[in-house]
Amino acid sequence: MRFKNKLLTTSLLVGTSMLATPAFAQAQQPVAGEDANQPAVTTQADPQVQEDQANVSTESEIVVTGTLIRNPNLVSSSPVNVVNESEITLRAPNNAEELIRRIPGVSPGIGSQVNNGSNGTNSVDLRGLGTQRNLVLLDGNRIVPTLANGVVDLNVIPVALISRVDVLTGGASTTYGADAVSGVVNFITNRSFSGIDARAAYKVTEQGDGQSHRVDLTMGGNFADDRGNAVLSFGYTKVEPVYQTRPFALFGISPTTGRASGSSATTTPTNINFGGATSYQQLNPGATAFVPYYEGFNFNPYNIFQTPLERKSAYGAVTYDVADGIxxxxxxxFSQNEISSIIAPSGIFGNPLVVNADNPYLTPALRDQICTFNGIALGATCTGRTGSTATTGLPLPAVYRRLVELGPRIGNYKNTVYDARAGVLLDVTASTNxxxxxxxxxxxxxxxxSGYVLNSRVQQALIATNTTTCTTNTFNCVPLNLFGVTGSITPAQVAFLxxxxTIAITTQLQQARALYSGDIGFSAPWASNPVSFALGGEYRRYTYDRNPDARSQDPSELGGAGGATLPFTGGFNVKEAFAELIAPIASDRPFFDELTLEAGIRYSxxxxxAVGDPSFDTTTYKFGGTWQPVEGFRLRGNYQRAVRAPNIGELFAPVVTGLTSLSVDPCAGAAPTTNATLRDVCLAQGAPLGSIGNIPNPVAGQPNATGGGNPLLSPEKAKTFTVGAVVTPRNFLPGFSASLDYYNIKITDAITSPTPGDAIGACFNALSATNPACLSIRRNPVSGGLSGPTGTVRGLLLTTQNTGRLETSGFDLTVNYDRDLGPARLGLNFAGNYTKDLKFQSQPAGVNRDCVGFFSPNCGPSLGQLQPKYSFTQRTSLGFGAATLSLLWRHIGKMTYEGLADDYVARGFTAANRYLFVGTVTNQGPARSALAGNSYDFNRIDAYNYFDLNAQFDIERRFQFTIGVQNLFDKQPPIIGSPGTGTTSANSGNTFPSTYDPLGRSYSASVRVKF
Incomplete structure (x- = not known):
């Protein structure tokens, strides 16, 4: 007989519940057509409660997150938070990422609220240590990643089949291999399904946008005299975008000036930086003359708060008893999904260009101004520059023009994933397999x-003597009107420009594993349960191939693409051996109701x-134990040495220049004119002499930065420690359970790149024109700034090295209570997190930042998302027969700007740039923000509380209807300005949309039919 046992309703004695609905749901009986042993709705996940609920469980393979050992009596020392099926039903998420990022202590990764910075996937970031440091599993097994960073796209997960989600935070490399430094997210599916389950869900905001539709159909049943079971599930999801047209987001608000403006240079009409005292000159609204720069470009309305998604998925599973014990x-x-990022129109971002003096769109007045700004004598010297090539015309040193006539830039990501697994489970003895x-x-x-201007054609289209034909007529060139009002670029010009x-990426993962597990058949003298073990070996092979087309590879071709995307191929394989042991030491003894020790080791x-066939090996191990001195009180602890091998992107990604986040450039403005040493440093970095005193801050808060992979990287090392207690006083307080766990994770030799603040600080905190950290920064040769064409302006140097250090610690608390109240049933569930610290040091000379409770472009080792000190969720549910009313309370602790930290000097802040804007928001030019006239302090975000209300009705046992209101009180997100308050991916629409709700009140409805 196969080694099986009853699968407890949730996490099988592995931890305590989180985000669970009350236990009264267990009273429901299965409907005809369902597995007769399967509860209709799963219940809370407390270990003692689970023991009591074993009578409603079903037979299936045991899936325990945090160990490879399969034993029905297992109690793991690792705390595992659980999201159960009924909570998933109440939330009605469009994908798995929407569910996970609301867990206290979890930082958002790439998700549906990340637009500019999206890579076309959805991901999770445990403990704020980076998406690449946690592992996503399906039924305890790896699935193929989507990109070079090794991160699994959560859109692949079949939401309709999820029976629970286990979240283990802390090292798990011994159990699952590298990538599990900060933990794992394990999606557990319904392994034995019988019947038909049809679901449909709909969401819409109160504004009438952001509609989402999700339908799922699952069919399953037994066959061959119940020797086999098969399940097949199909799903379709459609999510519409939400644009940044909410009143608080319609105009970008500068975080340093409080003015409603936008992009500081690339605007419309055309803006040209001539350098020197002239600096920026912008066409006036009538396009009759160049005047000093007066208006930025408002890019917010083109951007989105919710990325559009279309997903088609299929999942199939089958088990078959070939013979007894086999x-x-x-x-x-199969999953195919399309995600689109939508950002403001393309443009000309500081490109040096030339126009012939007799260009048909260049009036004599504009021509004479251009000559004057360039120091060219008027008259014959100026008008004589009427040559028909780009080398004999009038120079335009750095041109900025937002080509709104092209429409928005759209990044469409079509992801197709195939992942198959097959195996055989053999009984070796009565208790091992x-x-x-x-x-x-x-x-x-x-x-x-799409929607990008081709820079090579811009220059070609500027050399013309009439409005119909260019001097060089390649590709049927149409002359460009760069000197007209907004909207003057015609459809014919747009079609040419x-x-x-296209970029094609293919990732593959091949795996083979042998796992021998069970118990050894005897127990310790004082214990009643036998010693359990797991032994095995595993082989994994990762390959990655990126093939961009010629336009993607040219850093100077696509206007506003952020830099070149170069081809590369990489891969690695890993061979592993592992062993785990769980040994009950004592049970049913005075002060030792239960004592269990566990250990594990993995060699990789x-x-x-790569050239030279480099290789390395790692060893990870763990020790842990649980002690229950009396029934209802349990102590647990776990220590692990974990590792993370560098992923393919960190090893092989080509070195290229792209964009990063930085609001203030120390060389900007008048500072270099009063500080001779600063002046010398700015000049040494490539700023022209004439730009001193007029160097601009980075355009849109996004300077250029150069970085890439490093094939000489070695694995990171981590030490993780957890200790906690579980209380289940069922004798004197039935229905109550609580757990409190402390965690501490330290990562050394971390694979990191300097933050923009570190790169700036390494130079400008030790000013010297010969400082290597200063000379590594290279500036725009025209404007002297850190922005400009990525093909010629390197900007900051952010190299990838094994020099980082990360550390986090804190406490997790869960409390659950349910009881009868006469005709009703009350359920109370609380899950909270206190993050003591989250320290990130990108290099030994860099700042060891503790970013808990702080926000800035430099906080956070990955996406710069927020990590509040306090966060919790609390659900209160009342059940009345077949109806349940449930209120979810979500709390996010207060945040402050990083410049307000006590050690602000060490963090690279000065008295001048320590604060963001405080005061009344104003308009600039024609910008008319709804926020203008209101007072704000962009340096502080108060604690936030959101409430979601749901009602669920079970009709005739076959139909389940759920309605809900999210953000019940229509709480508006905090206003802190953008861009530049945080990283580009985290800070958008004047707020942090992945942390706070930018959509306002929304409504949801779902129906489930079971046969």
């Missing part, structure tokens, strides 16, 4: 970027696909 199994996943499995996964992403680019041998 079970074959297989599962397959051997699991042999192989799997293959392939992910294909086609990224099409506009182009798209990596071979990297």
């Amino acid at each position: 079970e074959a199994y297989a599962r397959g996943i 051997l699991d042999l499995s192989v799997s293959y996964g392939k992910s294909e992403q086609i990224n099409t970027n 506009q182009g798209e680019a 041998d990596y071979s990297i696909d």
Whole structure:
């Protein structure tokens, strides 16, 4: 007989519940057509409560997050938070990421609220340590990643089949291998399904936008005299975009000046930086003359708060008892989804250009001004520059023009994922089995970027003597009117200038694993349960291939693409051996109602696909234990040495120049004119002499930065420690359970790049024109700024090295209570997190930033998302027969700007730039923000509280209807300005949309029919 046992309703004695609905749901009986042993709705996940609920469980393989050992009596020392099926039903998420990012202590990764900075996937960031440092599993197994960073796209997860989600935060490399430094997210599916389950869900905001539709159909049943079971599920999801047209977001508000403006240079009409005292000159609204720069470009209305998504998915699984003690199994996943990022129109971003003096769109007055700004004598010297080539005309040193006539830039990501797993489970003895499995996964992403201006054609279209034909008529060139009012670029000109680019990415993962587990057949003298073990070996092979087209590879071709995307191929394989042991030491003894120890070790041998065939090996291990001195009170602790091997992107990504986040450049403005040493440093970095005193801050808060992979990287090392207590006083307070756990994670030799603040601080905190940290920064040769064409302006140097250090610690608290109140049933569930610290030091000479409770472009090791000191969720539910009313309270602790930290000097702030804007928001030019006239302090965000209300009705046991109101009180997000308050991916629409709700009140409805 196969080694199986009853699968407890949630996390199988592995931890305490989180975001759970009250236990009264267990009273429901299965409907005809369902597995007769399967509860209709799962319940809370407290270990003692689970023991009491074993009578409503079903037979299936045991899936325990945090260990490879399969034993029905297992109690793990690692705390695991659980999101159960009924909570998933109440939330009705469009994808798994929407559910996970609301767990206290979890930082948002790339998700539906990340627009500018999206890579076409959804991801999770445990403890704020970076999306690349946690692992996503499906039923305890890896699935193929989508990109070079090794991160799994959460859109692949079949939401309709999820019975629970286990979130283990803390090192798990011993159990699952590298990538699990900060923990794992394990999605557990319904492994034994019988019947038909049809679901439909709909969401819409109160403004009438952001509609989402989700339908799922699952079919399953037994066959061959119940020797086999098969399940097949299909899903379709459609999500519409929400644009940044909410009143608080319609105009970008400068975080330093409080003015409603926008992009500081690339605007419309045309803006040209002639350098020297002249600096920026912008066409006036009538396009009759150049005047000093007066108006930025408001890009907010083009951007979105919710990215559009269309997903089609299929999932199939089958198990079959070939003979006694032999079970074959297989599962397959297909997912195809399209995500689009939508940002403001393309443009000309500081390109040096030339126009002939007799250009048909260049009036004599504008021509004479251009000559004057360039120091060219008027008259014959100026008008004589009427040559028909780009080398004999009038120079335009750095041109900025937002080409609104082209429409928005759209990055369309089409992801197709295939992942299949097959294996056989063999009973070796009555209490041990051997699991042999192989799997293959392939992910294909086609990224099409459209709406971009082709810079090479801009120059070609500026050399013309009439309005119909260019001097060089390649590609049927149409002369460009760069000197007209907004909207003067005609459709014919747009058709010539506009182009798209494509990047094709293929990722593959091959796996083979042998796992021998069970118990050894005897127990310690004082214990009643036997010693359990797991032994095995695993092989994994990762490959990655990126093929951009010629336009994507040219850093100077696509206007506003952020830099070149170069081709690269990389891969590695790893061979591993592992062992785990869980040993009950004592049970049913005075002061030792239960005592269990556990240990594990994993050895990994990596071979990297690179010249010289570099390789390295790692060893990870863990020790832990649980002690229950009396029934209802349990102590647990776990220590792990974890590792993370560098991913393919960190090893092989080509060095390129792109964009990063920085609001204030120390060389900007008048500062270099009064500080001779600063002046010398700015000049040494490539700023022209004439730009001193007029150097601009980075355009849109996004300076250029150069970085890439490093094939000489070695694995990170981490030490993780957890200790906690679980209380379940069922004898004197039935229905109550609580847990409190302390965690501490320290990562050394971390694979990191300097933050923009660190790169700036390494130079400007030790001013010297010969300081290597200063000379590594290279400036725009025309404007002297850090922005400009990525093909010629390197900007900041942000190299990838094993020099970082990360550390976080804190407490997790969960409390659950349910009881009868006469005709009603009350359920109270609380899950809270206190993050003591989250320190990030990108390099030994960099600032060791503790970013808990702070925000800035330099906070956070990955996306710069927020990590409040306090956060919690609390659900209160009342059940009345077949109806349940439930209120979810979400709390986000207060945040402050990083410049307000006590050690602000060490963090690179000065008295001048320590604060963001405080005062009354004003308009600039024709900008008319709804925020103008209101007073704000962009340096502080008060604690936030959101409330979601749901009602659920179970009708005739076959129909379940759920309605809900999210953000019940229509709480508006905090206003802190953008861009530049945080990183580009985190800070948008004057707020942090992944942390706070930018959509306002919204409504949801879902129906589930079961047969």
